[in-house]
Amino acid sequence: MITVSLIGGLGNQMFQYAAGKALAERHGVALALDLSGFRNYALRSFLLDRLLVPEAAPAMAAEATAEKPADHYARSLWRQRIDRLLGRAGLPKLAPSANNYREPFFHYDPAFEALGPQTSLFGYFQSERYFASIAEPLRDWLSPREPFGEAAASVLARIEASRLPVSVHVRRGDYLKPGAVEFHGILGEPYYRQALGRLEGAIGQDPELFVFSDDPAAAEQVLNFVPKSRLVHVCGDPERPWEDMALMARCRHHVIANSSFSWWGAWLNRAPDKVVVAPRAWFAPHELSKRNTGDLYPPGWLLV
Numbered sequence: 001m002i003t004v005s006l007i008g009g010l011g012n013q014m015f016q017y018a019a020g021k022a023l024a025e026r027h028g029v030a031l032a033l034d035l036s037g038f039r040n041y042a043l044r045s046f047l048l049d050r051l052l053v054p055e056a057a058p059a060m061a062a063e064a065t066a067e068k069p070a071d072h073y074a075r076s077l078w079r080q081r082i083d084r085l086l087g088r089a090g091l092p093k094l095a096p097s098a099n100n101y102r103e104p105f106f107h108y109d110p111a112f113e114a115l116g117p118q119t120s121l122f123g124y125f126q127s128e129r130y131f132a133s134i135a136e137p138l139r140d141w142l143s144p145r146e147p148f149g150e151a152a153a154s155v156l157a158r159i160e161a162s163r164l165p166v167s168v169h170v171r172r173g174d175y176l177k178p179g180a181v182e183f184h185g186i187l188g189e190p191y192y193r194q195a196l197g198r199l200e201g202a203i204g205q206d207p208e209l210f211v212f213s214d215d216p217a218a219a220e221q222v223l224n225f226v227p228k229s230r231l232v233h234v235c236g237d238p239e240r241p242w243e244d245m246a247l248m249a250r251c252r253h254h255v256i257a258n259s260s261f262s263w264w265g266a267w268l269n270r271a272p273d274k275v276v277v278a279p280r281a282w283f284a285p286h287e288l289s290k291r292n293t294g295d296l297y298p299p300g301w302l303l304v
Helices: 010-027 056-065 072-088 110-114 132-141 150-161 180-184 189-203 216-222 241-250 260-267
Strands: 002-005 031-034 100-102 120-122 165-170 208-213 231-234 253-255 276-278
Touching (some): 010 031, 010 260, 150 208, 150 231, 150 241, 165 241, 208 241, 216 231, 241 260
Parallel strands (some): 002 031, 165 253
16 A cells, blocks of 8 residues: 555645555556544645545545544654754654655655655645646546525636636735745746746737635736736635636646646646746745755646
8 A cells, every 4th residue: 555644735635646646556466545644734634525535435434434544744744854853963863664665855756656655645746747647547536516696606707718718826815924035935927927928928829817815916016018908817715625626627728837736737628738936935935945946847848
């Protein structure tokens, strides 16, 4: 069995699931979802049960019925902290736990391909290279389990009626919190101006922009250079984020933020000739210098 430890928001959970599912499919074994990371993490909750993920219901049942569920995520964090302290002291790290794999860096790790059929995964796995082998069925598994609510259905009808719908994601929200803003960085008007110029140059037309944001005022400000007649501000339900992501995927082309949420919104679009514009600055400058983000972007995505 392959086990993957889940943590973070919907986009991060999808990356972790996709990597674990690809490894399980490669070996022809079952995949188990470890939800222990959510027990003491009030900011996020498990959301894969809102999608057609076949392992979601068994994972929730196991978490609910276990008398003393193992906190694999907390143990993993403990080992990480100990290893950091040992490293600072110039001492060797703890011996790796048998059958445990912790993602060693941000970019794709080729050693992932050699992992065996009895492996527990810890990490974020933010690269299509981890799960390209199951891309088509994965898009089905990551589809919403239930029909759209009334508001989302109305937006979908407008997207389907649009001559050339393009999703534009403006991320603020938790990115503005102390610590987060220094880590993630914030994309402003210069990025969106350049990104839309690059997109329109690639498609040769003026699209209708469906704007997805957790801060409508900020989105309006950074897109002030676009005629209002070309903007459709999507007021999604924050309690149903999977709907906004699915609506993004129904658009023709995409301008994404430095966010796994809109990364998936673009990736889930099955159109072979879609144009996706993404930011080179996935993190704030001092954090970006520590990471190789080259494997984050699928082939063909345009970087600004």
